[in-house]
Amino acid sequence: MLIDSHAMLGKENHHSLEERELIRRMDLHKVDKAIVRPMGSELIVENKLGNNRVLANGSRLLALVSVNPWFGDSALDELKRCYDSGAVGLFLHPARQGFFPVEPIAIPVLELAFSFRWPVMFHTGTYIYSDLLAVGEVARAYPDQLIIAGFGGYADMWFELPDLFDEVENLYLDTSLLFSHNVISVISKIGSSRILFGSGEPRNNYAVHFEALKRHSLSKETISAIMGDNAKRIFNIK
Numbered sequence: 427m428l429i430d431s432h433a434m435l436g437k438e439n440h441h442s443l444e445e446r447e448l449i450r451r452m453d454l455h456k457v458d459k460a461i462v463r464p465m466g467s468e469l470i471v472e473n474k475l476g477n478n479r480v481l482a483n484g485s486r487l488l489a490l491v492s493v494n495p496w497f498g499d500s501a502l503d504e505l506k507r508c509y510d511s512g513a514v515g516l517f518l519h520p521a522r523q524g525f526f527p528v529e530p531i532a533i534p535v536l537e538l539a540f541s542f543r544w545p546v547m548f549h550t551g552t553y554i555y556s557d558l559l560a561v562g563e564v565a566r567a568y569p570d571q572l573i574i575a576g577f578g579g580y581a582d583m584w585f586e587l588p589d590l591f592d593e594v595e596n597l598y599l600d601t602s603l604l605f606s607h608n609v610i611s612v613i614s615k616i617g618s619s620r621i622l623f624g625s626g627e628p629r630n631n632y633a634v635h636f637e638a639l640k641r642h643s644l645s646k647e648t649i650s651a652i653m654g655d656n657a658k659r660i661f662n663i664k
Contacts, residue, residue: 427458427459427654427658427663428456428457428458428459428623428653428654429457429458429459429460429461429623429653429654429657429658429661429663430452430457430459430460430461430623430624430625430627430632431461431574431600431602431622431623431624431657431661432461432463432490432547432576432577432600432602432622432624432625432626433448433460433461433462433463433624433625433626433627434462434463434464434465434626434627434628434629435448435462435463435464435465435479435480435483435487436464436465436466436468436469436476436479437465437466438465438466438469439466441465441628441629442628443627443628445479445482445483445487448460448462448487448627449486449487451627451631451632452486452632454632455632455633455636457625457632458486458654459485459486459487459488459663460486460487460488460625460627461488461489461490461514461515461624461657461661462480462483462487462488462489462490463476463480463489463490463491463492463517463547464476464477464479464480464491464492464517469492469517469519469522469523470494470519470522470523471494473491473492473493473494473497473501473504474504476491476492477489477491477492477493477504477507477508477513480513481508481511481512481513488513488514488661488663489508489511489512489513489514490513490514490515490516490517490547491504491505491508491513491515491516491517492516492517492518492519492523493505493516493535494523494524495518495523495525495531495532495534495535496523496524496525496531498534501534501535502534502535502538505535505538505539505542506538509542509544513544514544514661514662514663515539515544515545515546515547515661516535516536516539516544516545516546516547517546517547517548517549517576518532518535518546518547518548518549519548519549519556520548520549520555520556520557520560521549521552521555521556522549524555525555526554526555526557526560527548527555527556527557527560527561527563527564528560528563528564528567532564536564536568540568540571543662545571545572545573545574545598545660545661546571546572546573546574547573547574547575547576547600548561548564548573548574548575548576549576549577550575550576550577550578550579550580550583551577551578551579551580551581551582551583551584551603552582553582553583557583558575558579558583558586558587558590559583559586559590561573561575561597562575562590562593562594562597565594565596565597566594568596569595569596570596571596572596572598572660573596573597573598574597574598574599574600574622574660575587575597575598575599575600576600576602576624577600577602577603577604577626578599578600578601578602578603578604578608578609580603580604581603584604584605584608587599587608587611587612588611588612588614588615588616589615591612591615591616591620592615592616597620598620598621598622598656598660599612599620599621599622600622600624601621601622601623601624601635601652602624602625602626602629602630602635603626603629603630605638606638606639606641606642609621610642613644613648618647618648618651618652618656619651619656620656621651621652621656622652622656622657622660623635623652623653623654623657
C-alpha cells in the first residue's frame with residue numbers, strides 16, 4: 427500500500443487543491459491513500475470548515491484535522507467532533523496559528539489528541555515559531571506519543587535533522603519538502619522506521635518525489651517502510 431502522509435486541501439495564496447484533483451494525481455502515480463489536512467484560512471481561523479473539507483472524502487483520503495489552540499474550549503470541542511467523525515491525527519502550524527510549540531496554550535490540545543491515540547504533526551522549518559528543535563522538545567516531554575516533523579524543517583532547519591532524530595526516538599520525519607539527500611542523511615543515522623513519505627501536494631508533487639527516490643539505491647524493505655508501512659502503523663490504517 428502506497429500512502430502519502432501529507433497532502434493539503436483548500437486554498438492558500440497561489441496554491442489550491444480540491445479532492446477530485448488530488449484523487450486524479452493519486453491515480454496517475456498509483457498512490458492508494460493520502461493523509462490530508464486543511465490550509466489557508468481554514469487552517470488558521472475557519473477550522474470547522476477546513477476540518478469538514480478533509481473529513482468528507484471517503485476511504486482514500488484520511489483526515490489530519492487542525493484547530494487553533496488559542497480558541498480554547500471551542501478548539502477542544504472541535505477536536506472531539508473530529509474524533510467522532512473518523513479523523514486520524516492532528517496538524518498544528520505554530521507560525522500561522524500564533525503559538526510556540528512548548529507554550530502552555532498548546533497543552534490542552536496536545537493532550538486531548540494524545541488521549542485519542544493520534545499522532546500530531548507540527549509544521550517545522552520557520553523561525554521562530556515553527557522551530558524544529560522546539561518540536562523536538564515537545565516530543566521529549568511526551569516520550570510515549572508520536573510527533574511528526576512536518577516538512578522536515580524545510581527550508582531553514584534541515585541540517586538539524588540527523589542528530590535530533592538520533593536523540594528523540596518518538597519523532598517522525600515527513601519528507602514532503604525535503605531534498606532527497608536530506609532524507610538519506612537521516613536514514614543513514616536512524617534507519618527507515620520513522621520516515622514518512624509525504625507529497626506536499628500542492629506545494630510539491632508526486633513526480634518530483636518519485637524521481638528523487640530513483641537516484642538512490644534503497645532496499646525494497648526501506649522503500650516499503652517509507653512509502654507505506656510506517657504510515658499504516660502510526661495512523662492505524664487497515
